[in-house]
Amino acid sequence: SQQGEEDPQALSIQEGENATMNCSYKTSINNLQWYRQNSGRGLVHLILIRSNEREKHSGRLRVTLDTSKKSSSLLITASRAADTASYFCATDAGSGGSNYKLTFGKGTLLTVNP
Amino acid sequence: DAGITQSPRHKVTETGTPVTLRCHQTENHRYMYWYRQDPGHGLRLIHYSYGVKDTDKGEVSDGYSVSRSKTEDFLLTLESATSSQTSVYFCAINRRGQGRTEAFFGQGTRLTVV
Numbered sequence: 001s002q003q004g005e006e007d008p009q010a011l012s013i014q015e016g017e018n019a020t021m022n023c024s025y026k027t028s029i030n031n032l033q034w035y036r037q038n039s040g041r042g043l044v045h046l047i048l049i050r051s052n053e054r055e056k057h058s059g060r061l062r063v064t065l066d067t068s069k070k071s072s073s074l075l076i077t078a079s080r081a082a083d084t085a086s087y088f089c090a091t092d093a094g095s096g097g098s099n100y101k102l103t104f105g106k107g108t109l110l111t112v113n114p
Numbered sequence: 115d116a117g118i119t120q121s122p123r124h125k126v127t128e129t130g131t132p133v134t135l136r137c138h139q140t141e142n143h144r145y146m147y148w149y150r151q152d153p154g155h156g157l158r159l160i161h162y163s164y165g166v167k168d169t170d171k172g173e174v175s176d177g178y179s180v181s182r183s184k185t186e187d188f189l190l191t192l193e194s195a196t197s198s199q200t201s202v203y204f205c206a207i208n209r210r211g212q213g214r215t216e217a218f219f220g221q222g223t224r225l226t227v228v
Binding site for chain 1: 145147164
């Protein structure tokens with residue numbers, strides 16, 4: 001079964017508002033990553049947060065990680081129409097060596113209306 | 115795009131025929147992955163490779179085989195295509211250097227089995 005589950009499945013907001021997406025996972029992880037996918041394109045890495053970190057920022061992105069609750073959130077501030085995309089969390093729970101693989105959730109479709 | 119090329123980009127094939135998808139990378143990365151993406155399921159790992167001739171199964175490997183005879187090429191084969199294998203297939207590499215890092219994706223192959 002998939003490791004990460006995003007919530008909500010879909011989110012529609014107005015330009016300038018903040019967008020928050022959540023991700024829950026099931027097992028211990030080494031790190032958690034967020035990706036973005038524009039329609040018909042491949043996924044693009046946004047930000048990575050390690051298991052010993054609680055918060056990380058990158059531009060308009062803010063990611064939090066709560067390992068006790070096995071959850072993460074992605075906040076996009078001052079959203080723009082160009083932020084319209086699907087957003088996925090991915091977890092790295094490998095034990096090292098050959099066992100390195102990312103497990104993705106089902107994604108949140110974000111629509112930012114002009 | 116981390117030098118990842120998937121071919122073909124689109125393919126329509128008949129049920130029962132064999133199909134091979136190719137992923138080619140130009141940066142000599144050790145880890146390569148095949149995912150499929152379906153509505154409501156997000157991305158699911160089919161197979162991955164951690165070196166030449168070193169491969170392992172993902173969560174949805176039934177009906178698929180892979181081969182990696184050269185570092186730069188990772189082939190995904192559907193031995194006898196079924197309609198349930200209609201999907202968008204993504205290849206990814208991991209730039210794993212001194213620590214775990216993010217995945218980079220190809221543009222995807224849209225496969226339709228009729």
